[in-house]
Ligand SMILES: Nc1ncnc2c1ncn2[C@@H]1O[C@H](COP(=O)(O)OP(=O)(O)OP(=O)(O)O)[C@@H](O)[C@H]1O
């Protein structure tokens with residue numbers, strides 16, 4: 001169900017994504033994250049096209065952490081910020097973080113080797129149904145994504161929506 | 176501007192496959208986040224002053240990713256940017272799988288007995304059309320050669336099969352002069368790389384002209400630049 005991927009650039013870092021739908025305690029989860037009781041990034045899956053998008057954001061965030069160049073206070077908030085096409089931090093949280101009324105959530109964890117305890121801890125906190133991470137594309141709000149990332153119709157002719165999104169994320173620092 | 180270079184990136188590259196060692200950059204192939212990727216690393220040039228060198232290298236990296244995004248927005252195929260490390264000046268790009276440079280493609284067609292004249296003409300027209308589109312976005316490539324254009328495998332015709340790369344010398348300009356010089360650079364490179372292609376290059380220019388409303392001013396500048404080039408070579 002979950003998806004774990006080692007980062008090639010940071011071989012002692014693994015990224016795990018867990019996806020939940022029919023979530024009933026989004027407000028409570030968000031509170032816990034704010035208080036630092038959840039060591040993970042809670043992302044609104046409607047703004048995700050594909051798990052690869054999360055990998056791109058996480059790789060960039062770990063890199064910025066290692067080089068001392070994060071724009072936010074923690075790795076997990078940096079992941080949320082890295083998903084955004086703009087440099088506005090509060091907007092990034094509004095769009096890509098979860099809101100109290102949400103009924104789905106993507107949890108992103110960065111860890112070293114053994115994650116089984118970590119995963120069951122998170123699963124226990126979420127009052128919802130865990131579904132395969134690949135199914136995130138079923139939850140995507142394509143119209144909203146295209147609008148927020150300002151994807152042009154021409155652009156979709158020379159590549160996928162995922163290509164467009166990832167390209168914006170990777171280059172936003174110099175735009 | 177001295178800053179810590181990313182150790183992770185240099186460790187990673189030491190295990191990657193080097194596919195091209197150029198004067199300004201090394202190009203590697205490796206897996207990245209589970210995908211096939213190309214990494215372009217601009218390394219320091221020892222003969223330049225370190226501060227100046229750092230600034231120039233940074234600028235090239237920035238220019239490259241900016242032009243890529245600007246082109247993609249306009250529907251011009253360029254590799255997707257996955258990640259940029261501004262501390263070691265590396266760009267991680269989508270690998271255009273099984274691609275061939277336009278240079279190699281033209282050379283192999285010219286060598287085959289049944290020289291497929293039509294195929295070459297079609298390719299030249301595609302190149303002319305794409306460059307007109309790029310110039311209409313005010314992107315000046317800065318290093319147009321047939322090595323800096325790739326053909327996607329299996330799609331040797333059709334415009335979407337043509338992928339522009341190597342934007343390190345690119346910049347934004349609306350001036351016909353800059354666009355004319357861009358074409359002049361290509362003409363020089365094209366005719367010297369591919370012998371006896373004057374008529375083919377004319378086809379390319381004809382297609383460029385037909386594809387952009389602003390082309391006549393550009394072609395006029397191209398003619399002027401050619402004349403200047405000729406005068407310069409006569410003088411010395
Ligand atoms: N995205 C890509 N997919 C597949 N092959 C690529 C890609 N990018 C580059 N290559 C290959 O690597 C070669 C060199 O790349 P590129 O032109 O970007 O570097 P370069 O010429 O060394 O750069 P510079 O001119 O800035 O020194 C290309 O001709 C092509 O064969």
Ligand SMILES: [Mg+2]
Nearest residue numbers: 322323340341
């Ligand atoms: Mg090149």
